[in-house]
Amino acid sequence: MDAFDLPDVAWTPVSPRLVTARRLALALPVAVPVVGLVVLGVVFGGWWWWAGALVWLAWGAWLWVLQGRQVRAVGYAEREDDLLLRKGIVFRTLVVVPYGRMQYVDVSAGPVDRWLGIATVQLHTASAGSDASIPGLVPEEAARLRDRLAQRGESRLAGL
Amino acid sequence: MSSSAAEAGRTQGAAEAGRTEDATGGATAGATAGATGEHQGGSWRRLHPVTPVLRSWRVLVVLLALYGQQRGTDAVTGGGADLPGHLELLIALGVLVGAAVLSVAVSALAWRMTRYQVDAEAVRLHTGVLFRQQRSARLDRLQAVDVVQPLLARLLGFAELRLEVAGGSGSDVRLAYLREADAQRLRNELLARSAGLAYEGEEAPEAVDRTVLEVPLPRLLGSLALSGGAIVLVVFLVALAVTAVVADAQVLLLGAGPAVLGAAAGVWTSFTRSASWRVAVAGDGVRLRHGLLETRTQTVPPGRVQAVRLTQPLLWRRQGWWKLQVNVAGYGGGGAGTGGQDPSLLVPVATRAEAEEVLALVVPALLAAPEGTGSLFADVERGLEGAGEDGGWLAAPRRARWLDPVGWRRHGVLVTEHALLVRRGRLTRQLDVVPHERTQSLGLVQGPLQRRLGLATVATHSTPGPVAPTAAHLDAGSAAALLEEQARRARTARATAGPERWMEVPTARVDT
Numbered sequence: 001m002d003a004f005d006l007p008d009v010a011w012t013p014v015s016p017r018l019v020t021a022r023r024l025a026l027a028l029p030v031a032v033p034v035v036g037l038v039v040l041g042v043v044f045g046g047w048w049w050w051a052g053a054l055v056w057l058a059w060g061a062w063l064w065v066l067q068g069r070q071v072r073a074v075g076y077a078e079r080e081d082d083l084l085l086r087k088g089i090v091f092r093t094l095v096v097v098p099y100g101r102m103q104y105v106d107v108s109a110g111p112v113d114r115w116l117g118i119a120t121v122q123l124h125t126a127s128a129g130s131d132a133s134i135p136g137l138v139p140e141e142a143a144r145l146r147d148r149l150a151q152r153g154e155s156r157l158a159g160l
Numbered sequence: 161m162s163s164s165a166a167e168a169g170r171t172q173g174a175a176e177a178g179r180t181e182d183a184t185g186g187a188t189a190g191a192t193a194g195a196t197g198e199h200q201g202g203s204w205r206r207l208h209p210v211t212p213v214l215r216s217w218r219v220l221v222v223l224l225a226l227y228g229q230q231r232g233t234d235a236v237t238g239g240g241a242d243l244p245g246h247l248e249l250l251i252a253l254g255v256l257v258g259a260a261v262l263s264v265a266v267s268a269l270a271w272r273m274t275r276y277q278v279d280a281e282a283v284r285l286h287t288g289v290l291f292r293q294q295r296s297a298r299l300d301r302l303q304a305v306d307v308v309q310p311l312l313a314r315l316l317g318f319a320e321l322r323l324e325v326a327g328g329s330g331s332d333v334r335l336a337y338l339r340e341a342d343a344q345r346l347r348n349e350l351l352a353r354s355a356g357l358a359y360e361g362e363e364a365p366e367a368v369d370r371t372v373l374e375v376p377l378p379r380l381l382g383s384l385a386l387s388g389g390a391i392v393l394v395v396f397l398v399a400l401a402v403t404a405v406v407a408d409a410q411v412l413l414l415g416a417g418p419a420v421l422g423a424a425a426g427v428w429t430s431f432t433r434s435a436s437w438r439v440a441v442a443g444d445g446v447r448l449r450h451g452l453l454e455t456r457t458q459t460v461p462p463g464r465v466q467a468v469r470l471t472q473p474l475l476w477r478r479q480g481w482w483k484l485q486v487n488v489a490g491y492g493g494g495g496a497g498t499g500g501q502d503p504s505l506l507v508p509v510a511t512r513a514e515a516e517e518v519l520a521l522v523v524p525a526l527l528a529a530p531e532g533t534g535s536l537f538a539d540v541e542r543g544l545e546g547a548g549e550d551g552g553w554l555a556a557p558r559r560a561r562w563l564d565p566v567g568w569r570r571h572g573v574l575v576t577e578h579a580l581l582v583r584r585g586r587l588t589r590q591l592d593v594v595p596h597e598r599t600q601s602l603g604l605v606q607g608p609l610q611r612r613l614g615l616a617t618v619a620t621h622s623t624p625g626p627v628a629p630t631a632a633h634l635d636a637g638s639a640a641a642l643l644e645e646q647a648r649r650a651r652t653a654r655a656t657a658g659p660e661r662w663m664e665v666p667t668a669r670v671d672t
Contacts, residue, residue: 126623130601
């Protein structure tokens, strides 16, 4: 049995547009060294420059493919009393955040995110350890989730 | 600066300032304070006028140290200005006096702009000359009250009051300095109000405390001698002496100077901090008093302890000593801003019996177990020293030895009626206790190797602090079940948890 597939939980996936956002973020750190290595190869000659560029490119391509799988692995589920959040393929995490423990909710979106039409919703509890951020939500869903979480948090409000 | 000068001119005296503020902001505060019968509740108070002097003496110390260091280097290198001795001394003295006057003047300006007010709902603190800050801390969210007395303030009979509220680092309200008696009185008043306690008369009664434990000096010295820092220091010194004698290389000795000094300073700091450690229990919470040079009295009200950790380093096992640490929201992880003190330390070194007594004190729900205290302490005992699945513990299965060949038997967790016990560590033993209603959130983590072995790690997230309860390498299926069960337990425990104002009777509320 897989510990991360809890019974009776319907996971909501995040928007596939997150894949594009993450690939764009990846493009620069991959492209710059590759271009640099190619230029060095042209100027000084020698096969090792080209080999280096090829290795770097292969690594970038692998990360490129990986983003798709990683984004598919992100999911969340609103239950009656808590929010579930899971992430990761190789290192998997599952977080349970009770609504009553929520201190505040953040919705954030960078320029690339806004261009693609996605946002990140982050729940904050009094603990620094509970990393409960849901990336790649379409703005409507992010707003809905924010209001719903705030409302649920209020009805189950507790101190610390 | 013009606005601050105008402000300073306007607030000619404390009484006038009080009137001005009452007219603008303190109207509701005055009303509620009147209802509770407190004579000066709504009025604005000032810190003691000696504050600027107490605050600025550090500047002089730093300057003196700098000067001394410079002179030392000059003496070694033979450099320095070619001034006659008395002239140089005169200039140094002048700079020193100038700096002293300047720093006292700046502090005095800051003091003039600092006012505080206490009413039934909150403590308000106004500070700042150029950048004004008005902070209001709600009393029902008060997490702890500390009375801190640095050496000089203590000699002169002054104290600093620190109110911790759960707002992350830098969120505490610091009132420095007050007369020692005033600080005590204010602390009692704040705790009584925070408790929702109605009291007769003008002064809040000081809660009578009962001493639970005093750490004897020999035990403290012993625990320090058996601590990592001291042993590193001794080994280092011996090695150094041997190399110096055998190889006749005194340069080595000089080079290691700073490192040795650092280690020695660490041990010395732990000693002065932990000396004359006393734990007491009072109506308004658990009270700690400790310190050799700088004394600190901490009061943590009931229900404010988020988690407890008991630790036993390998070298303490023969003596059966334990160290207790707590998570209290607002104390944070220690470090910056705490002045080298770790407010999260509950007892630096305790015997088994004392450790259990203090544990029951800070997690009182443990005592309310229906089976009686006997079985509870059996559970705690297995958590402290046991291994495997005895006593209903959910322990790491045998296959976890591939991931943790030494300590796998000790990884385990036990769910009791009121708290979660998490143990780990074969060499350095650890037990974490988290009351169910204090669980913030829960996490399940699995790495690639754990996945192949069918294992997973369960983490309970607590407020920032030294205690991070994590049960590693449990059976994956059981771990998932534990996560579900614990989420449910935490929910029901929260629903039945006591009020934030712990002395308040819901039917007889004293506030308006």
